Amino acid sequence: MIQKAKSLKKHRQSLPIYSARDVIIQEVKDNACVVIVGETGSGKTTQIPQYLLEAGLAAHGTISVTQPRRVAAINLAKRVAEEVGTPIGQKVGYSIRFDDSSSRESLIKYMTDGIMLRELLSDRLLLRYSVIILDEAHERTLRTDILFGMVKSIQKQRQDMIAKGRKDIQPLKIVIMSATLDAEKFSEYFYNAKIMYISGRQFPVKILNTVEPQADYVDAALVTAFQIHQEEAPGDILIFLTGQEEIESLEKLIEEYAVDLPASVGKLIPCPIFAAQDSATQQRIFEPAPQGTRKVILATNIAETSITIPNIRYVIDTGCHKSRGYNARVGIESLLVEPISKSSARQRMGRAGREAPGLCFRLYTEDSFEMLEEDAIPEIKRCNLESAILSLKATGIENVTEFDFMDRPSKSGLLRSLEHLYALEALDDEGKLTEIGTKMAAFPVDPPYAKVLLQSEKMECTKEAIEIIALLSVDTIFSAPSSKREEANEARQKFTSLDGDHLTLLNTLRAYESVKGDRDWCRDNFINSRHMRHVMDVRKQLVQFCERAGMDPKKSCGHDLEIVLKCFLAGFFQNTALLQPDGTYKSILGGGLTVSIHPSSSLFGKKREAIMYNELVFTTKHYIRGVSALESAWLSQAAPKYFGQRQA
Numbered sequence: 001m002i003q004k005a006k007s008l009k010k011h012r013q014s015l016p017i018y019s020a021r022d023v024i025i026q027e028v029k030d031n032a033c034v035v036i037v038g039e040t041g042s043g044k045t046t047q048i049p050q051y052l053l054e055a056g057l058a059a060h061g062t063i064s065v066t067q068p069r070r071v072a073a074i075n076l077a078k079r080v081a082e083e084v085g086t087p088i089g090q091k092v093g094y095s096i097r098f099d100d101s102s103s104r105e106s107l108i109k110y111m112t113d114g115i116m117l118r119e120l121l122s123d124r125l126l127l128r129y130s131v132i133i134l135d136e137a138h139e140r141t142l143r144t145d146i147l148f149g150m151v152k153s154i155q156k157q158r159q160d161m162i163a164k165g166r167k168d169i170q171p172l173k174i175v176i177m178s179a180t181l182d183a184e185k186f187s188e189y190f191y192n193a194k195i196m197y198i199s200g201r202q203f204p205v206k207i208l209n210t211v212e213p214q215a216d217y218v219d220a221a222l223v224t225a226f227q228i229h230q231e232e233a234p235g236d237i238l239i240f241l242t243g244q245e246e247i248e249s250l251e252k253l254i255e256e257y258a259v260d261l262p263a264s265v266g267k268l269i270p271c272p273i274f275a276a277q278d279s280a281t282q283q284r285i286f287e288p289a290p291q292g293t294r295k296v297i298l299a300t301n302i303a304e305t306s307i308t309i310p311n312i313r314y315v316i317d318t319g320c321h322k323s324r325g326y327n328a329r330v331g332i333e334s335l336l337v338e339p340i341s342k343s344s345a346r347q348r349m350g351r352a353g354r355e356a357p358g359l360c361f362r363l364y365t366e367d368s369f370e371m372l373e374e375d376a377i378p379e380i381k382r383c384n385l386e387s388a389i390l391s392l393k394a395t396g397i398e399n400v401t402e403f404d405f406m407d408r409p410s411k412s413g414l415l416r417s418l419e420h421l422y423a424l425e426a427l428d429d430e431g432k433l434t435e436i437g438t439k440m441a442a443f444p445v446d447p448p449y450a451k452v453l454l455q456s457e458k459m460e461c462t463k464e465a466i467e468i469i470a471l472l473s474v475d476t477i478f479s480a481p482s483s484k485r486e487e488a489n490e491a492r493q494k495f496t497s498l499d500g501d502h503l504t505l506l507n508t509l510r511a512y513e514s515v516k517g518d519r520d521w522c523r524d525n526f527i528n529s530r531h532m533r534h535v536m537d538v539r540k541q542l543v544q545f546c547e548r549a550g551m552d553p554k555k556s557c558g559h560d561l562e563i564v565l566k567c568f569l570a571g572f573f574q575n576t577a578l579l580q581p582d583g584t585y586k587s588i589l590g591g592g593l594t595v596s597i598h599p600s601s602s603l604f605g606k607k608r609e610a611i612m613y614n615e616l617v618f619t620t621k622h623y624i625r626g627v628s629a630l631e632s633a634w635l636s637q638a639a640p641k642y643f644g645q646r647q648a
């Protein structure tokens with residue numbers, strides 16, 4: 001144990017940021033806002049909170065560090081708890097949606113920016129906190145942007161109260177941390193805050209582009225990884241992919257291919273990293289590969305700047321990521337695979353040169369690189385603003401069009417969101433939060449889901465609503481290995497409901513429960529048992545939230561499942577489409593966009609008069625997923641305000 005503590009201390013002192021420790025402490029003591037820019041891996045996220053703690057800055061409240069990603073919040077908190085030398089949840093804790101591992105005595109708390117926004121609801125001046133560190137500021141997520149405006153205003157309010165003689169109020173310190181050099185914008189916004197630059201270590205990285213565009217980047221990544229493994233010097237490989245599904249499929253492919261390696265070549269060990277993963281597996285990415293073997297880390301852009309993985313010498317960059325986009329044509333949020341920006345590509349490349357010179361294989365051409373955007377467009381300019389607006393309204397900011405955004409969202413985007421919230425009955429005619437809206441803001445799910453939960457109380461199907469939302473919280477609960485697609489389809493028939501995916505999911509859950517989640521059963525029925533466990537977890541959390549909101553989470557509609565679909569329609573009336581005489585489906589909104597039922601849906605190839613869907617994904621066409629059949633007569637009942645308004 002003592003040995004371990006010693007080596008952790010040594011590690012801490014070896015980080016590039018260590019030499020700036022005293023200056024950082026002094027600057028934070030002397031200034032209300034500080035912007036700190038430092039290369040990824042220099043030690044910002046793990047060290048700065050500890051420095052401030054050691055300097056006594058947690059004497060009047062917790063030091064909070066916000067993160068855009070859950071995995072990062074958990075992982076970094078665990079690491080820092082270890083460095084501080086207390087179990088996680090005591091001096092150092094974390095809090096993410098559906099998982100709180102912090103306590104009143106936590107002095108350093110890592111949290112997602114979404115959770116921070118929720119805390120604002122119960123602690124309007126964030127009096128529990130002495131320092132707010134807004135990390136990964138360069139990512140410019142919607143929530144971080146809202147937090148910027150809020151903490152800025154809170155800091156001012158606390159200053160004003162102190163100026164008026166309030167002895168019980170302490171000032172709030174704000175620290176903005178970013179991995180990219182473009183920090184002037186943050187500084188300007190925070191009253192020309194001082195910018196500190198922390199230099200890191202960076203060895204040269206050689207870039208190798210493909211000559212031709214790649215049709216299938218997963219396949220190209222597979223081939224490249226094995227080439228590196230067989231031809232290049234030791235050192236681990238980091239592959240950037242877009243999501244869990246892709247990561248898992250590449251992991252399988254690597255395992256399959258590895259069997260054919262000649263005995264003289266060492267093992268190639270795939271190490272995936274994503275959110276729904278137990279911590280032992282996650283810790284494995286930080287441990288050195290056994291002698292004579294090589295690790296290949298499969299990550300999303302979490303590994304771009306949030307988490308630094310040691311010993312990477314080779315980066316394979318697919319050039320893509322998933323981002324939450326706003327489909328302006330139909331006004332529906334969708335998760336799209338998109339090209340990254342040049343600055344992301346440079347960050348990814350940099351990951352290969354942390355400890356020695358490295359190689360970066362870009363699976364796209366030099367010309368494609370030149371065509372990338374310089375920087376990612378801030379989420380607020382692309383995204384569905386409704387959750388944000390609800391949070392703003394619930395935190396007492398009435399006039400959202402006047403909010404101090406770092407980048408103002410488009411007026412049309414704001415107005416469209418306000419309209420949708422009005423249709424959901426979250427806002428009244430004057431744009432004020434209604435009782436429903438207030439309740440919706442307190443639920444940790446997007447407004448349409450919150451509406452479904454609230455509606456379920458009236459329709460007496462809360463149990464089913466919770467279950468279906470939990471089931472929808474994972475990408476898919478089914479597994480369909482390409483080699484056994486037919487068997488998987490056959491197994492699925494047992495659960496398939498003629499009414500579509502919502503009830504199919506529910507049937508599957510019932511069957512899963514009847515065998516108590518038996519793993520063999522899952523395997524035989526092509527159910528992803530890890531995802532199912534995650535579903536059960538989310539269900540538990542939603543049950544707690546409903547209980548807290550004074551609802552009865554056990555209220556069930558029994559066999560009358562039609563009511564569940566009506567209940568979902570109350571939140572998703574915008575996601576509806578009608579069958580056309582020519583057999584296609586046209587969305588009711590957005591000037592009648594033609595949508596196609598995704599092959600993974602149980603209604604694929606079926607013709608029903610009206611359908612409702614959970615998400616819209618654009619690949620080669622507008623695919624809809626999570627689809628259920630409706631009667632068109634239900635529509636006007638579900639959203640009288642909405643459909644009434646349209647007719648008028």
Ligand code: ADP
Pocket residue numbers: 015038039040041042043044045046047075076078079286305306307308309310
């Ligand atoms: P920055 O925020 O500047 O990018 P971090 O503070 O996240 O840097 O990381 C500093 C160092 O700590 C890195 O070298 C990283 O590899 C190491 N580190 C972070 N988390 C862990 C962990 N869970 N296990 C081992 N090392 C870690």
Ligand code: MG
Pocket residue numbers: 041044045046135305306307
């Ligand atoms: Mg960091």
